[in-house]
Amino acid sequence: MERLGSGHQGGIATGIVAGRLSEAQYETNFSDLHPRLDRHEALVAADRCYFCYDAPCMTACPTSIDIPLFIRQISTGNPLGSAKTIFDQNILGGMCARVCPTETLCEQACVRNTAEDRPVEIGKLQRYSTDIAMEQDRQFYTRKAPTGKTIAIVGAGPAGLAAAHRLAMHGHSVTVFEAREKSGGLNEYGIAAYKAVDDFAEREVDYVIALGGIEIQHGKALGRDFSLSDLSGRYDAVFLGMGLQGVNGLGIEGEDLAGVEDAVDFIAALRQAKDKASIPIGRRIVVLGGGMTAIDAAIQSKLLGAEEVTICYRRGKENMNASPYEQDLATANGVIIRHWLAPKSILGKDGKVVGIEVEYTAVRDGRLAGTGETGVIAADQIFKAIGQNFSASGLGALQFEKGKIAVDAEGRTSIEGIWAGGDCVGIGEDLTVSAVAQGRDAAESINRALAAGARPATAVA
Amino acid sequence: MADIRNNFVGIKSPNPFWLASAPPTDKAYNVERAFKAGWGGVVWKTLGEEGPPVVNVNGPRYGAIWGADRRLLGLNNIELITDRDLYTNLREMKQVKKNWPDRALIASIMVPCEESAWKAILPLVEETECDGIELNFGCPHGMSERGMGSAVGQVPEYIEMVVRWCKQYTRMPVITKLTPNITDIRRPARAAKAGGTDAVSLINTINSIVSVDLDNFAPNPTVGGKGSHGGYCGPAVKPIALNMVAEIARDPETYGLPISGIGGVTTWRDAAEFLVLGAGNVQVCTAAMTYGFKIVQEMITGLSDWMDSKGHRTLDDITGRAVQNVTDWQYLNLNYIAKAHIDQDACIKCGRCHIVCEDTSHQAITSVVNGVRHFEVMEEECVGCNLCVNVCPVENCITMEPLAAGATDRRTGKIVDPNYANWTTHPNNPMARQAAE
Numbered sequence: 094m095e096r097l098g099s100g101h102q103g104g105i106a107t108g109i110v111a112g113r114l115s116e117a118q119y120e121t122n123f124s125d126l127h128p129r130l131d132r133h134e135a136l137v138a139a140d141r142c143y144f145c146y147d148a149p150c151m152t153a154c155p156t157s158i159d160i161p162l163f164i165r166q167i168s169t170g171n172p173l174g175s176a177k178t179i180f181d182q183n184i185l186g187g188m189c190a191r192v193c194p195t196e197t198l199c200e201q202a203c204v205r206n207t208a209e210d211r212p213v214e215i216g217k218l219q220r221y222s223t224d225i226a227m228e229q230d231r232q233f234y235t236r237k238a239p240t241g242k243t244i245a246i247v248g249a250g251p252a253g254l255a256a257a258h259r260l261a262m263h264g265h266s267v268t269v270f271e272a273r274e275k276s277g278g279l280n281e282y283g284i285a286a287y288k289a290v291d292d293f294a295e296r297e298v299d300y301v302i303a304l305g306g307i308e309i310q311h312g313k314a315l316g317r318d319f320s321l322s323d324l325s326g327r328y329d330a331v332f333l334g335m336g337l338q339g340v341n342g343l344g345i346e347g348e349d350l351a352g353v354e355d356a357v358d359f360i361a362a363l364r365q366a367k368d369k370a371s372i373p374i375g376r377r378i379v380v381l382g383g384g385m386t387a388i389d390a391a392i393q394s395k396l397l398g399a400e401e402v403t404i405c406y407r408r409g410k411e412n413m414n415a416s417p418y419e420q421d422l423a424t425a426n427g428v429i430i431r432h433w434l435a436p437k438s439i440l441g442k443d444g445k446v447v448g449i450e451v452e453y454t455a456v457r458d459g460r461l462a463g464t465g466e467t468g469v470i471a472a473d474q475i476f477k478a479i480g481q482n483f484s485a486s487g488l489g490a491l492q493f494e495k496g497k498i499a500v501d502a503e504g505r506t507s508i509e510g511i512w513a514g515g516d517c518v519g520i521g522e523d524l525t526v527s528a529v530a531q532g533r534d535a536a537e538s539i540n541r542a543l544a545a546g547a548r549p550a551t552a553v554a
Numbered sequence: 555m556a557d558i559r560n561n562f563v564g565i566k567s568p569n570p571f572w573l574a575s576a577p578p579t580d581k582a583y584n585v586e587r588a589f590k591a592g593w594g595g596v597v598w599k600t601l602g603e604e605g606p607p608v609v610n611v612n613g614p615r616y617g618a619i620w621g622a623d624r625r626l627l628g629l630n631n632i633e634l635i636t637d638r639d640l641y642t643n644l645r646e647m648k649q650v651k652k653n654w655p656d657r658a659l660i661a662s663i664m665v666p667c668e669e670s671a672w673k674a675i676l677p678l679v680e681e682t683e684c685d686g687i688e689l690n691f692g693c694p695h696g697m698s699e700r701g702m703g704s705a706v707g708q709v710p711e712y713i714e715m716v717v718r719w720c721k722q723y724t725r726m727p728v729i730t731k732l733t734p735n736i737t738d739i740r741r742p743a744r745a746a747k748a749g750g751t752d753a754v755s756l757i758n759t760i761n762s763i764v765s766v767d768l769d770n771f772a773p774n775p776t777v778g779g780k781g782s783h784g785g786y787c788g789p790a791v792k793p794i795a796l797n798m799v800a801e802i803a804r805d806p807e808t809y810g811l812p813i814s815g816i817g818g819v820t821t822w823r824d825a826a827e828f829l830v831l832g833a834g835n836v837q838v839c840t841a842a843m844t845y846g847f848k849i850v851q852e853m854i855t856g857l858s859d860w861m862d863s864k865g866h867r868t869l870d871d872i873t874g875r876a877v878q879n880v881t882d883w884q885y886l887n888l889n890y891i892a893k894a895h896i897d898q899d900a901c902i903k904c905g906r907c908h909i910v911c912e913d914t915s916h917q918a919i920t921s922v923v924n925g926v927r928h929f930e931v932m933e934e935e936c937v938g939c940n941l942c943v944n945v946c947p948v949e950n951c952i953t954m955e956p957l958a959a960g961a962t963d964r965r966t967g968k969i970v971d972p973n974y975a976n977w978t979t980h981p982n983n984p985m986a987r988q989a990a991e
Contacts (some may be wrong), residue, residue, distance in 0.1 A: 103939030136624070137624075140621075140622040140623050140624075143904045143906065143947050144906070145903075145904040145905050145906065146904070146906055146908055146909035146921065147905055147909075147927075148922065149903065149927070150580040203902055204904045205902070207901075207902035207903065208900075208902050208948055226606060535566075
């Protein structure tokens with residue numbers, strides 16, 4: 094069966110309804126987007142790597158994985174050695190292999206693009222090795238002798254997990270406080286279902302904490318259950334990796350109508366749903382935004398059986414945060430992407446969404462502005478995907494920069510003994526792989542500070 | 555259209571591409587298919603003496619090494635000469651020759667090193683009306699343990715003796731197939747010539763252990779837990795074969811002796827290289843065993859098209875043309891100076907030229923210029939070794955550019971001398987001959 098294959102049975106119901114497709118169609122639509130390469134495919138793909146000097150792919154990787162080496166290890170029949178090369182730099186290399194926008198990172202930098210316009214399939218090769226190691230539950234690291242130091246981590250997302258793993262390796266005792274029921278952060282709640290099938294995010298967390306020395310306490314939220322000063326008083330160091338909690342609002346009329354939803358909530362609900370048929374979806378969907386969240390919400394709406402899905406983005410194609418690859422994936426799944434359209438008001442009837450009024454936009458004198466020309470798109474469900482913001486509380490005197498926690502290059506915040514990384518800080522891109530790099534580097538910084546026997550000087554004055 | 559008809563020691567074939575004596579030529583079925591595909595000639599798989607035929611192992615007979623994308627680069631085999639009855643082979647040969655009168659059919663023979671054995675088999679072979687015989691003095695595995703194959707080819711006196719018998723007992727042209735498993739290929743070639751051979755063919759396969767099974771600690775191919783050395787062939791051996799062909803072609807004692815070139819011929823280009831180094835035709839095996847008989851069509855068209863593009867009309871126009879340019883190292887012009895040059899438009903910035911030069915050679919290629927990843931030859935360091943050219947993944951991206959006479963070599967600071975000067979007269983050579991007064 095093909096994705097979006099036989100489609101609807103017995104006509105298309107109007108409104109937001111569940112069970113639009115056959116059981117088999119749901120299963121196909123939400124199966125693995127890119128099944129793992131088999132051994133032959135991996136060997137053929139690996140053969141294309143030139144083993145570059147000072148490889149551009151490696152430089153482009155936020156976690157600096159030694160890509161030429163791990164690919165060479167695949168070609169020589171050593172996938173476990175390859176996996177270790179990956180995990181040495183990125184313990185969440187399995188998820189990164191699935192969700193990294195490789196087309197704008199390592200694969201964009203691949204020198205094969207210059208002469209052939211076709212890079213080595215680095216992401217798929219990384220998944221090949223890491224899957225093999227994780228399926229065999231092969232652990233490559235052991236903890237150093239206990240140091241007696243304790244570290245608190247807020248948030249069991251990519252940044253927190255990467256930090257926890259590295260700190261535990263160094264012999265420290267780590268306690269992770271996670272507000273949600275499950276660990277993984279956006280890996281668990283924020284990635285399109287077809288990119289992380291078979292509970293991969295949960296399995297990866299298990300793989301990471303199997304090292305030992307990491308305790309995760311769920312349902313513990315900063316600002317609600319404890320404050321930052323509680324932690325800094327009780328632990329030798331604190332790492333903040335709680336991501337972004339708030340969702341940007343539209344601030345337009347009709348935003349409260351039934352059927353107007355945050356795309357992140359929709360994506361999270363879909364990920365958690367064992368039975369995708371239980372997720373209600375509209376017949377006509379409008380997604381507002383131009384990033385990965387917009388794409389994931391739009392494609393999955395289509396896969397749930399929506400008849401018409403339109404992404405409205407207020408700037409041009411080149412301004413979209415979603416990579417060209419992701420945009421193509423959306424259009425290949427039947428999503429319509431419309432540019433230079435800004436939401437003006439949401440139209441309702443009987444308290445429910447029936448459409449959205451949009452205004453055409455243009456850049457004039459270097460600023461985005463409405464042209465005055467408007468139009469209406471019929472919709473019974475609207476997903477807002479116009480960005481998230483930082484809204485945690487209980488942070489005391491911690492300094493911020495542009496709405497996010499201010500940190501230096503190794504993750505030190507304005508308060509001594511407190512580090513931060515991931516989407517909640519103001520540096521790097523909001524990507525899983527960047528969060529992993531920041532968590533890992535902050536862990537090394539914490540370890541150095543603890544080893545020095547003294548708390549470090551405040552980094553951000 | 556170039557005329558690629560071949561006349562090798564009087565044996566005529568429509569093209570210079572013969573299949574070598576090997577598994578592909580073991581029986582009429584295969585040979586018929588080969589002729590249908592267009593092969594100019596076939597050397598039938600080696601015949602042994604009358605009586606119970608040899609037996610082969612019933613496990614794996616081949617091993618291989620591969621390049622990227624599992625392209626077969628070298629093949630190793632432990633198969634012996636034909637394991638079919640002599641008379642079956644002779645009968646089939648006679649029928650095939652009758653069916654394909656315009657193609658060359660050669661009988662490869664390997665019998666014990668006794669005059670009576672050769673005297674007995676030659677009339678039987680002659681009866682098939684095949685075009686000539688090839689003496690298998692080459693196979694390095696199995697038969698050599700019984701005093702045949704390369705065991706003969708490694709003793710020039712035996713070669714001369716057997717060739718002499720053959721010339722005495724048959725009117726058919728005699729091609730002597732040489733083993734490369736010797737120190738100086740000129741010795742067996744000279745012996746074959748002294749015995750009166752009409753031609754030599756080379757190379758046969760090279761002693762090899764192609765790989766080792768690391769689970770069982772046994773060479774591949776592993777037969778019941780043990781392995782034996784085999785005969786190595788395929789693209790990987792071509793350079794060895796080319797050198798040996800050239801050695802014979804330029805040896806004053808064997809100069810002009812017809813050569814059938816064998817060893818890794820896979821494309822028309824490989825064949826042309828053998829021809830210009832002095833081969834009168836070529837024999838092919840591994841390429842057919844890798845891709846099937848159809849490859850001859852690429853060879854025929856490729857050779858013909860190349861000859862057309864260069865204005866060569868017949869094979870005689872090209873055969874041996876490169877022999878005069880094969881010389882000893884001591885005669886190479888030390889005043890010829892070339893420098894590598896990187897075409898920045900073609901460069902994909904993999905950096906391999908830099909790292910091999912930096913790590914293993916002369917530190918003559920940049921990696922960063924003005925803070926940007928950039929690979930450029932520093933002429934003041936470049937000795938012109940050509941390593942960067944060979945490791946570059948993009949053909950013609952790095953080229954060797956000769957310095958003009960009168961230019962300054964930035965490495966040595968010296969002006970490029972227009973005159974030829976070699977090691978024999980170089981002042982650093984303790985054996986240097988005095989220049990003429």
